[in-house]
Amino acid sequence: MTPRYTVVATDLDGTLLRGDLTVSPRTRAALARAVARGARHLVVTGRPAAGCRDLLAPLGYRGLAVCGQGAQLYDVGADRLLSSATLDRGVVRALVARLAEVAGPLALGVVTAGLAGEFLVTPGFGERVRHGWRLVEDTEGLWTRPVEKVLIRSRTLDDDGLAALARSVCAGLVGVTHSGEGMVELLPDGVDKASGLAAAGHRLGFGAADTVAFGDMPNDIPMLAWAGHGVAMGNAHPELRRHADEIAPGNEEDGVAVVLERLFPRTPAP
Numbered sequence: 001m002t003p004r005y006t007v008v009a010t011d012l013d014g015t016l017l018r019g020d021l022t023v024s025p026r027t028r029a030a031l032a033r034a035v036a037r038g039a040r041h042l043v044v045t046g047r048p049a050a051g052c053r054d055l056l057a058p059l060g061y062r063g064l065a066v067c068g069q070g071a072q073l074y075d076v077g078a079d080r081l082l083s084s085a086t087l088d089r090g091v092v093r094a095l096v097a098r099l100a101e102v103a104g105p106l107a108l109g110v111v112t113a114g115l116a117g118e119f120l121v122t123p124g125f126g127e128r129v130r131h132g133w134r135l136v137e138d139t140e141g142l143w144t145r146p147v148e149k150v151l152i153r154s155r156t157l158d159d160d161g162l163a164a165l166a167r168s169v170c171a172g173l174v175g176v177t178h179s180g181e182g183m184v185e186l187l188p189d190g191v192d193k194a195s196g197l198a199a200a201g202h203r204l205g206f207g208a209a210d211t212v213a214f215g216d217m218p219n220d221i222p223m224l225a226w227a228g229h230g231v232a233m234g235n236a237h238p239e240l241r242r243h244a245d246e247i248a249p250g251n252e253e254d255g256v257a258v259v260l261e262r263l264f265p266r267t268p269a270p
Contacts, residue, residue, distance in 0.1 A: 007041075051119070083199065092150055096186075104156050175188065220240055231244060
């Protein structure tokens with residue numbers, strides 16, 4: 001029997017990856033079976049391409065990846081950025097200032113453009129500067145290069161409240177999404193995981209009806225809504241769960257594998 005879906009689109013953090021950033025043997029086997037049955041696996045992640053280089057290669061992933069919440073198409077095997085979108089820095093700076101007037105002082109981070117992109121953060125963005133982050137003491141240092149996305153954190157609002165405020169202030173000018181704890185993001189208008197996945201489909205020759213998609217956070221809502229079948233992980237944000245066609249077990253319980261084993265069963269012995 002021919003599988004109904006020919007594309008398996010997976011988010012990374014909280015979905016395909018376990019907490020230690022590995023993929024379980026069971027999930028690897030389920031993906032390999034899907035590929036053997038004629039499906040294509042596509043990573044669709046909020047991580048920028050620059051942040052995927054050292055992560056995807058050890059997983060054996062060599063194909064096209066949708067990165068930066070849909071802003072980038074990245075050929076992993078060739079280590080080449082095929083397309084990217086950047087923010088208008090003047091517009092987004094003004095919007096950040098307007099948000100701070102309402103929410104109070106914001107801690108900021110930006111991801112600069114391209115495969116050499118960096119994650120620059122202001123003091124207070126996190127309890128500590130993580131590996132790969134670069135601290136910028138003066139906020140002017142955030143805006144010296146083209147920027148793909150801006151991350152905002154508030155001391156007075158939780159993530160959902162800050163995201164709601166950002167949507168009201170930024171409507172029609174930049175996109176807003178919430179991708180993880182402390183990760184409210186401002187993106188080029190019209191960019192999301194659905195637009196990125198559709199762009200990948202245009203290049204590779206597949207459509208929404210061909211796609212089963214997996215995610216765990218509100219930034220995955222457009223992708224799950226676009227796909228023929230949208231799966232939220234058991235550990236997913238409540239808002240994403242409300243938009244899913246199916247709830248799988250969590251990422252630590254091989255949720256992706258559980259669904260793929262059903263959609264791509266072992267072929268009966270002749």
